Amino acid sequence: MAHPEANQEQIKVIVIGAGLGGCATALAMNHHGHKVIVLEKLKQFRRLGDSLGFGENALKLLERWGGKELYHRLTSIGNQAADMQIRRWRDGKILAQQPLMDMAGYIGHRGDYHDALLQAVRDAGIELLTGCEVVAFDEDAPAVVLADGSRLEADLIIGADGIKSRARELVLGFRDAPKSSGYSCWRAYFPGEHLKNDPRCREFVDHDCVNIWIGEDTHLVQNTLRGGKEFNWIITRKLSHEADIEIKESWFQDGDMDEVRRHIVDLDPRIAAALEKTESCLDWKICYRDPLPTWVSKSHRITLVGDSCHPHLPTSAQGASQATESGAVLATRTYEKLRFPRTRLSQGNGEDLRDRWHNALKNLDEGAEVDPESVKMRNRWLYAFDAEEDTLQRWDEVSKQGLGQTIVARPHNPVVKKLVDFAS
Ligand SMILES: Cc1cc2nc3c(=O)[nH]c(=O)nc-3n(C[C@H](O)[C@H](O)[C@H](O)COP(=O)(O)OP(=O)(O)OC[C@H]3O[C@@H](n4cnc5c(N)ncnc54)[C@H](O)[C@@H]3O)c2cc1C
Structure with a gap:
C-alpha cells in the first residue's frame, strides 16, 4: 500500500x-x-x-x-490464555470474564x-x-x-x-514537563518457579492466565508469560499527595515491599501469597501530559x-x-x-x-452483585x-483542512487555547 x-x-x-x-x-x-x-x-x-x-x-x-x-x-x-477474569479485591470472586483478545490483545x-x-x-x-x-x-x-x-x-x-x-x-x-497522573504502579516480574510449590497460588502459574483484582482506588493485574515460566504482578494505586512528590518519572525506581505488604492486607489471600513471596519490585510513577x-x-x-x-x-x-x-x-x-x-x-x-x-466497589455492601459489563475492558472497537x-x-x-481545524485538543490546555485563539 x-x-x-x-x-x-x-x-x-x-x-x-x-x-x-x-x-x-x-x-x-x-x-x-x-x-x-x-x-x-x-x-x-x-x-x-x-x-x-x-x-x-x-x-x-x-x-x-x-x-x-x-x-x-x-x-x-x-x-x-483464552479469557481473563476480573475479580473482587477482598475474596477474588469473579465479577466478569472476557476474551483476552477483546482487551489487551x-x-x-x-x-x-x-x-x-x-x-x-x-x-x-x-x-x-x-x-x-x-x-x-x-x-x-x-x-x-x-x-x-x-x-x-x-x-x-x-x-x-x-x-x-x-x-x-x-x-x-x-x-x-510531565504532570503526575495521581497514580503509581508497583511492578514485579520473576520466574513462576517461586510460586509453584505453594498450593495457595500455584493455580496462577501452572498455565498461562490473566487475572485482575479490583478494589477501591486500586487494582492488581497478574499474568504469566511463557506458559507460566514467568510471573508478573502490577498494582496501580492512587497516590497520597506526599508520596506523589517523592516518586520520580523513571522506569527503574525501586519500590518498597513493606509498603506493598501494608497495601494488600485485605487482598484475596491466594494472590497475596504470591506477593508475600516477592523480594523486590519497581515503583513506576504514571505521568501524564x-x-x-x-x-x-x-x-x-x-x-x-x-x-x-x-x-x-x-x-x-x-x-x-x-x-x-x-x-x-x-x-x-x-x-x-x-x-x-x-x-x-x-x-x-x-x-x-x-x-x-x-x-x-465503592459504596457497595460487602458481597453485593456488580454488573459484569461495568468492569469489562472496552478495547475491541x-x-x-x-x-x-x-x-x-x-x-x-483531511489534508485540505486549515490550521484552525487541526487544533482539536482539550480547551483547558492553556497552550492549545492560545493557539486556537491565534488561529481564529
Ligand atoms: C525501559 C523501558 C521499560 C518499559 N516497560 C514497559 C512495560 O513494562 N510495559 C509497558 O506497557 N510499557 C513499557 N514501556 C513503554 C513502552 O515501551 C512504550 O509505551 C511503547 O512501546 C511506545 O514506545 P516508543 O518507541 O514510543 O518509546 P520507547 O519504547 O520508550 O523507546 C524510545 C527509544 O528512544 C531512545 N532514545 C531516547 N532519546 C534518544 C536520543 N536523544 N537519541 C537516540 N535515541 C534516543 C531510547 O533509548 C529508547 O530506546 C517501557 C519503556 C522503556 C523505555
Whole structure:
C-alpha cells in the first residue's frame, strides 16, 4: 500500500530511537520504499520492562511490513490464555470474564517483543546505529547532531525517542514537563518457579492466565508469560499527595515491599501469597501530559511518533499498538490531523477503565452483585481498524483542512487555547 504523499519517490528518513515505536516506524518507512537510518542512544539492548499488550490493529500492520514470520513470532510471545477474569479485591470472586483478545490483545514481555522487532529491522536491511544519542537539531536542513558532534541530514526526521523526548522540545518550542497522573504502579516480574510449590497460588502459574483484582482506588493485574515460566504482578494505586512528590518519572525506581505488604492486607489471600513471596519490585510513577498542540515542527520536516507525542496509561494496553499505527500514517501535518482524534480516544480508554475499576466497589455492601459489563475492558472497537486503509480513504479530505481545524485538543490546555485563539 503506497503512502499518498510518497509520489513513489524515495526519501531519506532518520528515526530517532529504536524502541518499539521506532522499530515499527522504520519497518513502515522501509516497506514503502524509503531509505531509513535508525539512531539509538543505547549501546546495547537489554530485556527491559515487563508485560505489554499488542493489539491486532498493530499486528496486522507489522505482518504487512515484516511478513508472516514476524506476525507468528509476535503472537507466540503473547500470553495464550483464552479469557481473563476480573475479580473482587477482598475474596477474588469473579465479577466478569472476557476474551483476552477483546482487551489487551497479546500480552507479552516488552523485551521479547523488542527483540523480535529489532530482528525484523535488521532482516529488512535497515541501518540501525547504536550508541548514537541525538543532542541537537537543525530544523530547516533538517539534520540531527549526535553527542560526538557529527551531523546527519535527511528529508524527514522522526522523533520516536520516548516519554522523555528531546525531539518533542524542538517540535513544541518549549519543555513539556510531565504532570503526575495521581497514580503509581508497583511492578514485579520473576520466574513462576517461586510460586509453584505453594498450593495457595500455584493455580496462577501452572498455565498461562490473566487475572485482575479490583478494589477501591486500586487494582492488581497478574499474568504469566511463557506458559507460566514467568510471573508478573502490577498494582496501580492512587497516590497520597506526599508520596506523589517523592516518586520520580523513571522506569527503574525501586519500590518498597513493606509498603506493598501494608497495601494488600485485605487482598484475596491466594494472590497475596504470591506477593508475600516477592523480594523486590519497581515503583513506576504514571505521568501524564496534556495532549500536545502539535506533533510536527514548523518546517514540517521533523515529526513525533509514539510515547514522545501520545503516551498511554497502562490500562489502555495500547501504547505500543498506537505507536505502530502512527508509524503507518506518518509524514506531514496531515498525519497529526488523521491520528489525533483516534489516539485521544485510545488514551481516554485507559483513564475510563482505571476509574471504573477503582470505583466499582465503592459504596457497595460487602458481597453485593456488580454488573459484569461495568468492569469489562472496552478495547475491541480498536482492533478492526486499519491505519493505512483509513489514511488512504481520508487523506484528500483531511489534508485540505486549515490550521484552525487541526487544533482539536482539550480547551483547558492553556497552550492549545492560545493557539486556537491565534488561529481564529
Ligand atoms: C525501559 C523501558 C521499560 C518499559 N516497560 C514497559 C512495560 O513494562 N510495559 C509497558 O506497557 N510499557 C513499557 N514501556 C513503554 C513502552 O515501551 C512504550 O509505551 C511503547 O512501546 C511506545 O514506545 P516508543 O518507541 O514510543 O518509546 P520507547 O519504547 O520508550 O523507546 C524510545 C527509544 O528512544 C531512545 N532514545 C531516547 N532519546 C534518544 C536520543 N536523544 N537519541 C537516540 N535515541 C534516543 C531510547 O533509548 C529508547 O530506546 C517501557 C519503556 C522503556 C523505555
